[in-house]
Amino acid sequence: MSSESVSQRKIAFYDTKPYDRKYFDRAAETHNLQIEYHEFRLSKANATSVHGAQIVCVFVNDRIDRSCLEALGGLGVKLIALRCAGFNNVDLGAAKELGISVVRVPAYSPYSVAEHTVALLQTLNRKIHRAYNRVRELNFSLGGLVGFDLHGRTVGILGTGKIGKITAQIFRGYGCNVVAYDLYPDQEWSGKHKIEYTELETLLGSSDIVSLHLPLTPESYHLLNEQTISQMKKGAYLLNTSRGKLIDSAAVIAALKCGQLGGVALDVYEEEEGVFFEDHSETALQDDVLSRLLTFPNVLVTSHQAFLTEEALGAIAATTADSIDLFLDGKECPEERIVA
Ligand code: NAI
Numbered sequence: 001m002s003s004e005s006v007s008q009r010k011i012a013f014y015d016t017k018p019y020d021r022k023y024f025d026r027a028a029e030t031h032n033l034q035i036e037y038h039e040f041r042l043s044k045a046n047a048t049s050v051h052g053a054q055i056v057c058v059f060v061n062d063r064i065d066r067s068c069l070e071a072l073g074g075l076g077v078k079l080i081a082l083r084c085a086g087f088n089n090v091d092l093g094a095a096k097e098l099g100i101s102v103v104r105v106p107a108y109s110p111y112s113v114a115e116h117t118v119a120l121l122q123t124l125n126r127k128i129h130r131a132y133n134r135v136r137e138l139n140f141s142l143g144g145l146v147g148f149d150l151h152g153r154t155v156g157i158l159g160t161g162k163i164g165k166i167t168a169q170i171f172r173g174y175g176c177n178v179v180a181y182d183l184y185p186d187q188e189w190s191g192k193h194k195i196e197y198t199e200l201e202t203l204l205g206s207s208d209i210v211s212l213h214l215p216l217t218p219e220s221y222h223l224l225n226e227q228t229i230s231q232m233k234k235g236a237y238l239l240n241t242s243r244g245k246l247i248d249s250a251a252v253i254a255a256l257k258c259g260q261l262g263g264v265a266l267d268v269y270e271e272e273e274g275v276f277f278e279d280h281s282e283t284a285l286q287d288d289v290l291s292r293l294l295t296f297p298n299v300l301v302t303s304h305q306a307f308l309t310e311e312a313l314g315a316i317a318a319t320t321a322d323s324i325d326l327f328l329d330g331k332e333c334p335e336e337r338i339v340a
Contacts, residue, residue, distance in 0.1 A: 008328060010034045011081070012053040014042040014062050017277065020083075023313045024057075027321035041274075047071035054078045055324055060086060060304065061273040066094040073098040079327050083320050084307075086243060087339045088216045095340040102340035103323045103333050107162050108307070108315035114166035116306035117211055117241045120265035124237065124300045125150070151175035156207030158200070158223070159214030159242065160186060167211055168195055179203050182214075204231040209239065216243035226251040235262035241306040244270035249289045256296050263298040267306045276303040 009032060013024065016037040028035050035057075038049055042062040048071075050056055056077055058064060064072075064080060069091060072080075080090060082104040095102050123129050126147040134141070155171045157164045160182045168178045178195045185197040204210065210232060214220050224238065225248040232238070238261055240247055249270055255261040269276065271287055285291050293299050307316075323333045332338075 008054055010036065010051075010053040011055045011057050011324065012042075012050040013037045013057045014040065015059045015277070019308070019313055020317075023317035024320075026314075027317035031321040031325050033321060033324060042068065044068040044071050047075060050075050050077055052076070055081060055327070057081045057083055057320060058089075060084050060089060061277070062089060063273070064090040064095075066091045069094045069098055069100060073100055079103065079324070081320050081324055082339070083316050086215060088243065088245075090339070092340040100340070101327065101338070103320075103327070103337045104339050105316050105319045105323075106336040108319065109309060109312035110162040110166045112309040112312040113163045113241050113306040114170055116267060116302070117163075117167050117213075117239055117265075118170050120241070120267065120300055120302065121209060121211075121237060121239055122150075124263045124265050124298065129300060130297065153177070153208040154179060154206055156181070156203040156210045157195075158182075158203070158210065158212050160189070160195075160197075161213065163241075164211075164213030165189060167213060169193055171209075176209075179206060200228070201231055204228060205233065207236060208233060209237045211239040212242045212246050214242060214246065216245050221245055222248040224248065224251070226254070229255045229260060232260065234260055237261070237263040237265070239265045241267040244268040244272050249293065253289065253292055256299065263300075264293075264296070265300045266293075267302045268304055269293075269301065272304060 011033055013035050016039050021037060024035060036051060036053065040046060042056060042058050044067040047068060050072065054076055056072065058080060077100060080095065080100060080102045082102065085104060085106055087102065087104050090102055092102060127145040131145055151174060154177045157168045157178060157180045160168065160180045168180060171178050172193055179198050180190065180195050181198060181200050181203045190197055223246050229251055247270065252261065252264055256264060269290060271290065275287060275290065294301060323337055326333050
């Protein structure tokens with residue numbers, strides 16, 4: 001192999017965590033790729049760290065804005081491989097202008113996210129998070145731990161793509177009534193699973209639990225805000241394992257304080273960049289909105305971990321390496337992986 005082809009097969013990898021290395025090292029071996037891992041997130045300020053690589057691999061909180069792309073383009077980068085499904089952190093218009101291709105992993109394990117969503121709800125509903133701590137202090141009392149049966153409750157699913165559909169089907173398995181809202185309803189699927197599509201306002205007004213599974217777009221930004229939260233049933237539960245900016249967090253805090261929301265489970269948060277995925281246990285948390293959210297006993301926050309299963313990590317690494325291989329061979333990726 002020539003030195004040129006060796007450098008072509010080099011990948012600058014950002015926001016690396018130990019679990020990334022485990023799965024990507026395996027994929028790199030299979031696909032003969034050389035990965036240079038960086039623990040920091042990629043931005044314009046540190047773009048020279050690509051060190052001659054034509055391909056960079058990034059995650060949800062690397063900020064690939066126009067200035068970063070311009071710097072990367074100037075350094076000879078040709079491909080951004082997102083090791084996630086969402087691509088709201090990349091300026092796609094700028095990438096196209098600069099001739100930098102962008103690929104993603106459109107689906108890895110929708111089960112991972114859907115199952116985490118239901119795990120969050122049931123932890124919150126059945127107060128497992130409180131019971132866990134209580135029992136460890138040898139307090140075996142049950143006061144304050146009353147939950148509700150999911151059976152017979154109405155669940156509203158916003159966004160019935162890959163993850164929303166699996167989540168809806170899990171809730172059907174519990175014996176819930178499921179209603180759904182999507183810009184592009186899939187009537188065949190809804191008929192098969194006895195799920196009814198409704199307008200957003202109707203869904204919000206009839207659901208005991210509302211779960212978000214749509215992407216972040218200009219249209220969906222703060223879809224759950226003061227007005228739409230006020231349309232929800234009093235005491236309803238809100239679940240978000242999709243993207244933080246779908247929810248106006250200040251409106252959620254106000255609704256929790258007056259009991260309009262009975263519980264909130266979040267795997268994503270609108271200002272998670274720089275906070276989630278990191279250990280801040282030795283420093284003061286600077287985000288007062290997140291700090292306030294964490295004080296509610298009926299709020300459960302996980303750190304964007306819904307995707308974190310063996311199956312999902314393996315599939316992410318395999319698909320990313322395959323996309324890179326296709327790119328290096330001058331072949332087209334499957335269309336659903338191409339975002340620019
Ligand atoms: P998908 O593309 O299969 O489905 C999205 C659905 O939302 C589509 O049916 C689409 O028609 C609908 N939609 C889009 N904009 C809408 C709008 N404004 N109003 C109503 N419906 C709208 O996506 P998938 O794979 O189901 O993922 C959903 C989201 O989950 C992703 O966009 C991503 O943000 C998030 N996600 C979170 C992860 C985590 O670890 N927490 C991991 C993977 C994805």
